Amino acid sequence: MTRSNIALLILIACVAALPLFGGAYALRLGTIACMYAVLALSWNVVGGFAGYPSFATAAFFGFGAYFAGVLMGKGWPLAAAVVAAAIAALIAATLLGAVLLRLRGHYFAIASLSLAEVLREVVNNATDLTGGGMGLNIPLASGSGVMAEATFYFYAMWGVMLLTAIMVIVVAQTKLGFALNCIRQNETASSMVGLNTTLAKSIGFGLSACFVAAAGGIYAAWVHYIDPSDVFDILYSVKPIVMALMGGLGSPLGVACGAFLYLGLEEVVWRNYIQIHTGVLGVLIVLLLLFLPHGLTSLRFDRLRRRAKHA
Amino acid sequence: MPELLRLTGVSRRFSGLQALRDVNLSVAPGEVLGLIGPNGAGKTTLVNTICGVTPANSGTILFDGTDITRTKPYQAARRGLSRTFQIVQPFAEFSALDNVAAAALFSQPGESLKSAREAAREHLAFVGLDAQADQPAATLTLAMRKRLELAKALAMQPKLLFLDEVNAGLNSAEVERATELIHQLARSGITIVMIEHLMKVVLNVCTRIVVLHNGHPIADGAPREVISNPAVVEAYLGQQYAQRTARHG
Numbered sequence: 001m002t003r004s005n006i007a008l009l010i011l012i013a014c015v016a017a018l019p020l021f022g023g024a025y026a027l028r029l030g031t032i033a034c035m036y037a038v039l040a041l042s043w044n045v046v047g048g049f050a051g052y053p054s055f056a057t058a059a060f061f062g063f064g065a066y067f068a069g070v071l072m073g074k075g076w077p078l079a080a081a082v083v084a085a086a087i088a089a090l091i092a093a094t095l096l097g098a099v100l101l102r103l104r105g106h107y108f109a110i111a112s113l114s115l116a117e118v119l120r121e122v123v124n125n126a127t128d129l130t131g132g133g134m135g136l137n138i139p140l141a142s143g144s145g146v147m148a149e150a151t152f153y154f155y156a157m158w159g160v161m162l163l164t165a166i167m168v169i170v171v172a173q174t175k176l177g178f179a180l181n182c183i184r185q186n187e188t189a190s191s192m193v194g195l196n197t198t199l200a201k202s203i204g205f206g207l208s209a210c211f212v213a214a215a216g217g218i219y220a221a222w223v224h225y226i227d228p229s230d231v232f233d234i235l236y237s238v239k240p241i242v243m244a245l246m247g248g249l250g251s252p253l254g255v256a257c258g259a260f261l262y263l264g265l266e267e268v269v270w271r272n273y274i275q276i277h278t279g280v281l282g283v284l285i286v287l288l289l290l291f292l293p294h295g296l297t298s299l300r301f302d303r304l305r306r307r308a309k310h311a
Numbered sequence: 312m313p314e315l316l317r318l319t320g321v322s323r324r325f326s327g328l329q330a331l332r333d334v335n336l337s338v339a340p341g342e343v344l345g346l347i348g349p350n351g352a353g354k355t356t357l358v359n360t361i362c363g364v365t366p367a368n369s370g371t372i373l374f375d376g377t378d379i380t381r382t383k384p385y386q387a388a389r390r391g392l393s394r395t396f397q398i399v400q401p402f403a404e405f406s407a408l409d410n411v412a413a414a415a416l417f418s419q420p421g422e423s424l425k426s427a428r429e430a431a432r433e434h435l436a437f438v439g440l441d442a443q444a445d446q447p448a449a450t451l452t453l454a455m456r457k458r459l460e461l462a463k464a465l466a467m468q469p470k471l472l473f474l475d476e477v478n479a480g481l482n483s484a485e486v487e488r489a490t491e492l493i494h495q496l497a498r499s500g501i502t503i504v505m506i507e508h509l510m511k512v513v514l515n516v517c518t519r520i521v522v523l524h525n526g527h528p529i530a531d532g533a534p535r536e537v538i539s540n541p542a543v544v545e546a547y548l549g550q551q552y553a554q555r556t557a558r559h560g
Contacts, residue, residue: 174424178409178424179417181404182417185403185404185405186400186402188364188400189396189402190402190413191383191385192384192388193393193414194385194418194467195413195417196383196385197385
């Protein structure tokens, strides 16, 4: 295993200690941090490894939230509902990928963007099942107290993050990761050396969907109420891309750090500039990408230290 | 002798342009076939059509006894058809080694990353790139990238190898080196179809030549015979020149 992958696992292990130090607010932030990391790490499989600019994250997130939400409404336990949502997303995205991933570049981006819109409309109109625009209430689990519940959902989201990280690391080191890497660099040449590009891309797409759907399912249970405009929000598609770019495309450690950094910025800006927070956040992102185009991973701390010594 | 490749009535059209017109062609095992013709004659299209990149609109292609007319490029590659590109197509960020390893990995069933890298080292040594094994492909010179293409094609353990202008853009020393490699490959028993503009190389290496003109073969035979064929001279140099040489000998 490479050093940066070990560092990623250590980072995730450190995050697990959060409940020892923080209150309910810290746990809430921690849960969102884990969720963002799941989205960004998952996006990295399609966007970072295979180089396909996917805007489908919101679609998978909403799909998972509603799939698990509806099942929980029918009395399924949380774990079973989330696993079912993840498996359904894996299968659906793999099949969809076989169609969508025939498009390249901008065409693929637009097609993947429309996916969330289509699902949102489906959910809006399937009123009997999903409650439509009225949203969906998810039954409360046993009333075990605010802190216990916050801790539970934090660890649930943390667990999905750990699984996502392991998935990404495994993919990166196996034939599939190698294949996606080839596809990013030269898809024509990949198929000429005997690589079934459609299959590799579809599996990659499926894997990137399944943990996002799991995170969506946990999110639905955590907030107890979802509606289409919340879980199919286009920002769920855009944020992971920004996080990956901030952290460093393709590097799992960088992407996870990017997710945490993004959340930190978002929170700090929101607290201090409540009226202009989206504007300030936007400017910050532009500045970061301008001056650090290859993300956090391009920072070489040893080089900085050496420069400091010479100065 | 059984044929390795047989094309029967193969045609391919790009909207208004008839790129290939009723091509009949067969390649015997062990042959080194030169595919020549003026620019735009359809040589690369013919290779693309056989490899499944631009499937034929009509006609059939038999390879090693099976119909491959409708196979996808990756399936053709796994069957033992490999090719180099006229415009080199490396995986730019990968090292030379991983470029070749990719070819070994995806074309051979059951190959692991580790065994593919081992095989890749041998193929790099064969084309003389062992010193550059760990260098990113983007930093190699054109001549080296052409040899990298060759190593990739060889790593696929081809039965039939298409070489699409491996010598274009090389200086004469590099051409000589590449020609020597092709000789070696031919001696090792790989059947080769090469598209080539340098007649010196064609005459030196090929056992047979097919001339393509406007998407149709106009001559097929031993190298010396073919290049003195009036129809071929006409295709390359125009009708007037052909008539003049015919008169004055």
